[in-house]
Amino acid sequence: MKKVQERPNWTEARQLKGRKADLVDHKMFQGEFKAEKTEFQGANVVKLQAWPAGEEGPPESFAVSDPSEFRHQDLEDNGQEGVDQSVWYSWSAYEEESMPLDLRWSQADESRWRFTFSLPSDAKCFGLGERLSGVNLRGREHTLFAYSDALHIPSLDTMYMSVPFLVVKHQKRYYGVFLDSPAWQKWNLDMDLDETAKIDLLSRRGWTLFMFVAETLPDLLAAYTTLTGRSNLPPDWALGYHQSRWSYGNQETFLSVAEQIRESQIPCDCVVLDIDYMDEYRVFTHSKKRFPEFKESIDKLNAMNLKTTCILDPGVKKEERFSVYADGKKRDFFVRRGDGRSFIGKVWPGASVFPDFLRHDVRVWWAAQHGFFVDNNIQGVWNDMNEPCFLDKPCPLPPDSEQLPADKNQGFVQQAPEGKVGHFEVRNLYGFQMARASFEGLLALRPEERPFVLTRSGYSGVQRYSAVWLGDNMSWWEHLALSVPMLINVGLSGIPFCGVDVGGFGGDCSQELLIRWYELGIFYPFFRNHSSMEGAVQEPWVFGEEAENKIRHLVEMRYKLLPYLKRLFWEHVRNGAPILRPLFWAYPNDDNAYGIDDQFLFGNDIMVAPIVKRGHDSRVVYFPPGRWIPLENKNEIIAGGGYKLIKHELGKVPAYVREGTIIPTSSAIQSTAEYEEAQITFESFGDSAIGIYLEDDGTSFEYENDGYNEWLLRVENGEFKADCANYGYIAPDRTYLVDINGECSQVKLPK
Numbered sequence: 001m002k003k004v005q006e007r008p009n010w011t012e013a014r015q016l017k018g019r020k021a022d023l024v025d026h027k028m029f030q031g032e033f034k035a036e037k038t039e040f041q042g043a044n045v046v047k048l049q050a051w052p053a054g055e056e057g058p059p060e061s062f063a064v065s066d067p068s069e070f071r072h073q074d075l076e077d078n079g080q081e082g083v084d085q086s087v088w089y090s091w092s093a094y095e096e097e098s099m100p101l102d103l104r105w106s107q108a109d110e111s112r113w114r115f116t117f118s119l120p121s122d123a124k125c126f127g128l129g130e131r132l133s134g135v136n137l138r139g140r141e142h143t144l145f146a147y148s149d150a151l152h153i154p155s156l157d158t159m160y161m162s163v164p165f166l167v168v169k170h171q172k173r174y175y176g177v178f179l180d181s182p183a184w185q186k187w188n189l190d191m192d193l194d195e196t197a198k199i200d201l202l203s204r205r206g207w208t209l210f211m212f213v214a215e216t217l218p219d220l221l222a223a224y225t226t227l228t229g230r231s232n233l234p235p236d237w238a239l240g241y242h243q244s245r246w247s248y249g250n251q252e253t254f255l256s257v258a259e260q261i262r263e264s265q266i267p268c269d270c271v272v273l274d275i276d277y278m279d280e281y282r283v284f285t286h287s288k289k290r291f292p293e294f295k296e297s298i299d300k301l302n303a304m305n306l307k308t309t310c311i312l313d314p315g316v317k318k319e320e321r322f323s324v325y326a327d328g329k330k331r332d333f334f335v336r337r338g339d340g341r342s343f344i345g346k347v348w349p350g351a352s353v354f355p356d357f358l359r360h361d362v363r364v365w366w367a368a369q370h371g372f373f374v375d376n377n378i379q380g381v382w383n384d385m386n387e388p389c390f391l392d393k394p395c396p397l398p399p400d401s402e403q404l405p406a407d408k409n410q411g412f413v414q415q416a417p418e419g420k421v422g423h424f425e426v427r428n429l430y431g432f433q434m435a436r437a438s439f440e441g442l443l444a445l446r447p448e449e450r451p452f453v454l455t456r457s458g459y460s461g462v463q464r465y466s467a468v469w470l471g472d473n474m475s476w477w478e479h480l481a482l483s484v485p486m487l488i489n490v491g492l493s494g495i496p497f498c499g500v501d502v503g504g505f506g507g508d509c510s511q512e513l514l515i516r517w518y519e520l521g522i523f524y525p526f527f528r529n530h531s532s533m534e535g536a537v538q539e540p541w542v543f544g545e546e547a548e549n550k551i552r553h554l555v556e557m558r559y560k561l562l563p564y565l566k567r568l569f570w571e572h573v574r575n576g577a578p579i580l581r582p583l584f585w586a587y588p589n590d591d592n593a594y595g596i597d598d599q600f601l602f603g604n605d606i607m608v609a610p611i612v613k614r615g616h617d618s619r620v621v622y623f624p625p626g627r628w629i630p631l632e633n634k635n636e637i638i639a640g641g642g643y644k645l646i647k648h649e650l651g652k653v654p655a656y657v658r659e660g661t662i663i664p665t666s667s668a669i670q671s672t673a674e675y676e677e678a679q680i681t682f683e684s685f686g687d688s689a690i691g692i693y694l695e696d697d698g699t700s701f702e703y704e705n706d707g708y709n710e711w712l713l714r715v716e717n718g719e720f721k722a723d724c725a726n727y728g729y730i731a732p733d734r735t736y737l738v739d740i741n742g743e744c745s746q747v748k749l750p751k
């Protein structure tokens with residue numbers, strides 16, 4: 001570990017030291033600088049690092065995955081080269097060659113760094129994590145500084161998550177700009193219409209900037225996720241449908257929702273407990289008043305094949321008799337203000353203190369508290385308010401900031417590996433490290449099971465630990481529409497497991513909106529209906545039988561597609577691909593594909609074109625070249641390569657399959673617990689088609705040790721063939737069928 005260094009005195013601008021790295025016009029910089037270059041996963045990658053004089057190097061990165069710590073990605077096994085094997089070689093060429101996109105950097109001020117790169121007018125920008133924006137992020141500023149603002153209106157800038165990875169598509173190339181610093185960043189993506197992007201970074205620590213150049217978007221994502229890690233395969237149940245509300249606040253409600261779910265026969269895997277399950281909002285407790293038989297209730301749900309996910313906030317109620325507080329205080333695990341006094345923020349439990357998740361010992365301690373969940377047979381953990389968000393404090397650093405306050409004036413200080421730093425220097429890591437503690441806790445306590453963690457805040461690499469949802473949307477048509485580009489950009493930021501609240505969180509959801517939301521929501525990688533107590537209820541059955549029937553049909557389609565969805569997560573594990581993809585992922589040379597914000601690919605074989613406007617029952621759909629077959633109507637073939645007006649009645653599945661594809665589907669099940677026994681049908685869309693079918697136990701990590709089965713499927717002139725690519729999982733006897741033009745027959749899969 002590096003020693004705590006006294007901060008150099010920056011205020012006095014010095015002359016350039018003659019280093020070639022200083023070829024840019026920064027007069028301020030007096031630290032150290034390194035440029036290196038390498039190649040992996042088909043991408044050329046340049047790494048620039050700068051750090052203050054006197055330090056030994058740039059700050060330790062938490063985003064860049066350490067292969068020894070990260071067990072869920074065995075790159076060698078996949079025959080892929082990992083970043084740990086690649087060698088960075090020092091890049092003196094930086095002195096002569098210019099950087100990709102002509103990137104330059106300078107130290108603009110004592111605490112401000114400025115990066116610029118060119119954005120030719122035909123370049124497009126994507127990624128950057130959670131942005132309230134259409135797919136192309138150009139033409140506005142994007143501040144990355146984790147913040148909770150529940151009013152998601154177009155002027156909203158700072159959001160819960162901060163992922164400083166931008167994808168730039170220019171001509172035939174895909175560039176990735178990853179500024180690995182968890183401090184405040186503002187990306188101006190050609191707001192000034194001068195074909196230039198400018199990033200301001202407010203930090204007194206150093207930084208690492210990676211610049212990727214790839215020939216294809218999949219290559220770029222493969223490289224970025226090799227660096228920052230990938231999600232493991234989620235447990236099957238987490239891919240099912242989750243039913244939530246703020247709150248199912250007592251045992252009776254909780255149980256009756258579960259019963260209602262099973263009665264309605266709407267497939268479901270999980271019921272969620274929001275903050276009111278706790279004893280006066282004390283973390284790792286439950287209310288004995290409202291949940292007198294807490295564990296028994298959860299077990300009742302388990303017996304109905306319903307898992308429980310519980311919310312967990314970072315704030316610990318400041319109260320001497322509360323053991324988590326007393327213990328954490330004794331160990332000095334809570335953050336302190338610059339003057340050394342305890343930092344106190346107001347959240348649901350009232351005055352609260354906050355663990356310093358940057359510290360390994362604090363994370364281990366917090367992880368151990370997850371015994372509360374495991375002992376109560378609670379399966380999932382949902383991290384909220386972890387920007388962190390306080391009810392009594394405004395945004396700590398406004399978007400027009402030009403200076404970073406002194407370390408002691410950043411709310412509180414945290415313990416970085418190199419020593420104490422102001423909170424703002426590392427703020428974007430707070431939620432990331434909390435989610436990590438939840439993941440590592442569940443993994444340590446239930447090592448045989450894939451954990452499920454959901455988080456609101458996060459940073460690059462959060463995909464290693466958690467799924468994300470995009471916070472407090474509203475029951476607005478605008479937010480239904482926005483979910484598509486927002487989730488596309490989250491996926492292009494390396495985070496595959498994502499969703500928004502189906503039905504909208506705030507406000508009252510109408511019947512029409514709810515049904516339309518399910519039409520789209522069944523394709524969210526993370527699929528949950530959640531709403532605020534301030535709005536009307538929006539469970540699938542609240543609008544009567546007709547609406548319920550429609551929603552049941554839609555959720556059934558989600559479960560039917562489970563084998564295909566599982567395959568998509570396999571793709572992510574293998575190459576970092578998102579689940580929900582923009583059209584240009586698969587059609588990079590089709591210019592039309594870049595202008596589409598209201599359609600997406602669910603894997604490369606299914607295209608979704610939802611209705612996102614009130615009162616509309618038809619829409620124009622762009623069909624990329626090829627031929628397309630409605631998922632629910634194999635008799636219709638739509639010629640691609642153009643726009644078509646499509647009639648779309650309420651309650652229909654808005655999806656089209658690429659001709660020539662085999663989609664593996666499951667027979668009807670009420671939860672993924674029944675999946676092992678389900679019949680699998682290989683549905684051929686077209687007379688000749690290909691597909692992949694994968695099997696694993698859906699719960700353990702055995703798939704990392706070859707414990708999975710994989711078949712390459714083919715239908716040729718009406719004949720079915722399967723080649724076994726891997727056989728390492730002994731599946732229970734199940735029936736396989738092939739469906740060619742509506743004719744079903746049983747098939748055997750070779751081992």
Ligand code: MIG
Pocket residue numbers: 245246274275311384385456471472505530531532
């Ligand atoms: O201040 O736990 O985004 O999903 O229901 C609100 C209550 C705190 C915000 C989350 C929302 C959750 C709510 N939380």
